[in-house]
Amino acid sequence: VPRVLRLISIFSVLAWGRSRLAQGSPDQRLPHGASACACVAWSSLLSYQCAKRRSGVRAESAMDESMVEMIARRVGLERALAAFPDDVVAAAGSAAKASDRIRQSGSALSEASEPWPPMLVVRA
Amino acid sequence: MSELHWMSASAAAVAIANRKLSPVELVKALLDRIEQLDPRLNVFIRLEAAEALKQARAAEAEAAQGRLRGALHGVPVGIKDIIDVSGMPTTCHSKVLQNAAPAGADAPCVASLREAGAIVLGKLSTHEFAIGGPSLDLPWPPARNPWNRDHHPGGSSSGSGSGLAAGFFPMALGTDTGGSVRNPASSCAIVGTKPTYGLVSRRGVFPLAFTLDHVGPMTRTVVDNALMLGVIAGHDPLDPGSARLPAPSDLMTTLEHGVRGLRIGFVRHFHEVDVPADPQVAAGLERVALALRAEGADVIDVSLPVLEDFAAVNRVILQSEAWSIHAGWLRTRPDDYGRLARRRLMSGAFMDAGDYVLAGRLRSRMIAEVEAVLREVDILLCASSMDPPCRIDDLDEIERTYMRQARTPFNVTGHPALAMAAGLSRDGLPLSVQFVGRYFDEAKLFRVARAWERAAGTDVLHPPG
Numbered sequence: 268v269p270r271v272l273r274l275i276s277i278f279s280v281l282a283w284g285r286s287r288l289a290q291g292s293p294d295q296r297l298p299h300g301a302s303a304c305a306c307v308a309w310s311s312l313l314s315y316q317c318a319k320r321r322s323g324v325r326a327e328s329a330m331d332e333s334m335v336e337m338i339a340r341r342v343g344l345e346r347a348l349a350a351f352p353d354d355v356v357a358a359a360g361s362a363a364k365a366s367d368r369i370r371q372s373g374s375a376l377s378e379a380s381e382p383w384p385p386m387l388v389v390r391a
Numbered sequence: 392m393s394e395l396h397w398m399s400a401s402a403a404a405v406a407i408a409n410r411k412l413s414p415v416e417l418v419k420a421l422l423d424r425i426e427q428l429d430p431r432l433n434v435f436i437r438l439e440a441a442e443a444l445k446q447a448r449a450a451e452a453e454a455a456q457g458r459l460r461g462a463l464h465g466v467p468v469g470i471k472d473i474i475d476v477s478g479m480p481t482t483c484h485s486k487v488l489q490n491a492a493p494a495g496a497d498a499p500c501v502a503s504l505r506e507a508g509a510i511v512l513g514k515l516s517t518h519e520f521a522i523g524g525p526s527l528d529l530p531w532p533p534a535r536n537p538w539n540r541d542h543h544p545g546g547s548s549s550g551s552g553s554g555l556a557a558g559f560f561p562m563a564l565g566t567d568t569g570g571s572v573r574n575p576a577s578s579c580a581i582v583g584t585k586p587t588y589g590l591v592s593r594r595g596v597f598p599l600a601f602t603l604d605h606v607g608p609m610t611r612t613v614v615d616n617a618l619m620l621g622v623i624a625g626h627d628p629l630d631p632g633s634a635r636l637p638a639p640s641d642l643m644t645t646l647e648h649g650v651r652g653l654r655i656g657f658v659r660h661f662h663e664v665d666v667p668a669d670p671q672v673a674a675g676l677e678r679v680a681l682a683l684r685a686e687g688a689d690v691i692d693v694s695l696p697v698l699e700d701f702a703a704v705n706r707v708i709l710q711s712e713a714w715s716i717h718a719g720w721l722r723t724r725p726d727d728y729g730r731l732a733r734r735r736l737m738s739g740a741f742m743d744a745g746d747y748v749l750a751g752r753l754r755s756r757m758i759a760e761v762e763a764v765l766r767e768v769d770i771l772l773c774a775s776s777m778d779p780p781c782r783i784d785d786l787d788e789i790e791r792t793y794m795r796q797a798r799t800p801f802n803v804t805g806h807p808a809l810a811m812a813a814g815l816s817r818d819g820l821p822l823s824v825q826f827v828g829r830y831f832d833e834a835k836l837f838r839v840a841r842a843w844e845r846a847a848g849t850d851v852l853h854p855p856g
Binding site: 330335338339342343344345346347350351354355357358359361362363364365366368369370372373376380381382383385386388 | 587588589601602603632634699700702703704706707710718721722723725726730733734735736737738739740741742743746748749750751752753754755756805830831
């Protein structure tokens with residue numbers, strides 16, 4: 268899919284450039300649709316890349332069921348896993364969602380920003 | 392005296408002190424009402440009628456001799472069942488603790504109420520361990536909303552909110568880790584305050600998340616809320632989160648000072664952009680802003696971090712800390728939890744240490760951002776719930792609306808926040824507003840809330856029937 272999109276966009280951009288050069292000689296001008304086609308192709312490619320990046324994040328954090336099972340056993344949730352497997356999977360999904368969000372927000376934090384003390388309220 | 396069940400705590404205290412009202416008469420009137428209505432509302436997990444009457448007789452005898460214990464002499468109170476009351480088990484509305492031994496001592500917040508003369512009626516429904524939802528797979532049924540018993544009363548302090556709105560008691564204690572005092576206040580048209588983190592001792596309260604837990608007063612009026620907070624606030628050297636400050640003394644004295652000259656920051660993006668609210672909720676917030684402007688406040692728009700970021704930080708911290716508390720039981724007795732609590736509490740097992748620390752770092756930044764805005768304004772005005780309370784039997788709708796709220800930001804930052812009624816929906820269900828103050832400036836919070844209450848008459852808003 269990305270290769271096809273890339274080819275379409277390259278072709279369209281070339282065609283659009285050619286039509287710009289050909290302005291003034293109507294017999295050589297390509298159809299008006301070429302520039303629109305280029306825009307559509309570029310935006311499709313862009314959104315595909317963004318979606319790919321997003322799904323990469325999801326794939327990384329929203330663990331597959333075997334990973335969920337492995338972690339659940341590692342933390343001692345064998346009984347829950349046997350009796351309530353759906354609950355274990357739902358819990359893992361909810362954790363992944365929250366983690367994804369804070370990792371996105373946290374990427375802009377300075378390395379020096381600290382979490383300590385965990386909660387201290389002082390009168391201003 | 393007619394309609395004793397709608398009498399405010401402050402009015403009852405004055406009437407008892409002046410020997411115009413007998414605490415026994417008041418407690419009997421409330422017990423009658425509880426007997427009549429509670430089978431349909433499920434507010435009480437444990438009602439101590441005989442003990443309450445015994446305490447009422449003692450209070451009456453003391454008042455007759457002119458000996459008043461304090462500001463709440465003879466006034467009944469309900470306690471959320473995650474807070475210790477001496478001689479009663481703390482069940483947390485869960486099968487896990489259904490057979491718990493009676494608590495050996497009152498939690499300091501309960502002890503303070505008793506020292507001030509309050510009479511404990513019993514223990515109230517909650518969401519399981521203050522985190523589940525209105526579940527039918529628990530040893531006790533979930534509390535229902537007196538405005539319409541087919542609807543959710545909010546939670547997790549659901550019995551506290553429902554019982555106040557039903558006229559079962561004039562004061563209740565709730566706890567708030569992600570909005571659990573303010574949610575039932577919003578759903579039941581009562582007043583609920585989450586004080587500044589550290590102002591009220593959390594000792595003797597079953598923890599949900601150490602750095603987010605707060606104990607707060609729940610009442611039908613702003614005056615009662617200020618009165619109750621004044622009683623339960625104060626430093627507790629045995630609570631590691633307790634602030635080393637004297638209890639506030641100005642909560643009642645500035646209540647009627649009005650809002651003239653105050654700067655109020657309206658956080659519109661919470662309900663207009665971040666989580667678009669039901670239009671009735673949005674209209675209610677506009678009415679509050681207009682009324683405060685008419686009373687002389689300067690209302691300006693302000694911006695805070697987006698709600699979803701606050702919610703994610705709250706969730707990572709809450710679930711990580713809660714897992715550290717519940718891991719043992721979840722490993723050995725997962726079937727003793729209701730489904731909702733089990734799912735929410737197990738999430739912490741899947742957070743990694745880096746997430747928890749990162750949430751703490753983001754929290755520090757959020758505190759700085761909210762503090763910067765609160766240097767420019769005295770009070771923030773924003774949404775509490777984005778929807779009127781949904782049906783209690785619609786689990787999908789409960790799940791959908793669970794995060795559609797603006798309360799968690801102030802558990803994350805620790806600022807004091809109060810939720811109260813902003814009117815009623817077309818269907819006669821409560822709409823709500825939230826006010827947020829500077830650290831330890833609850834006095835100004837109550838001042839603004841009282842101005843709105845006076846303008847809108849929310850203190851006399853009661854469910855039909």
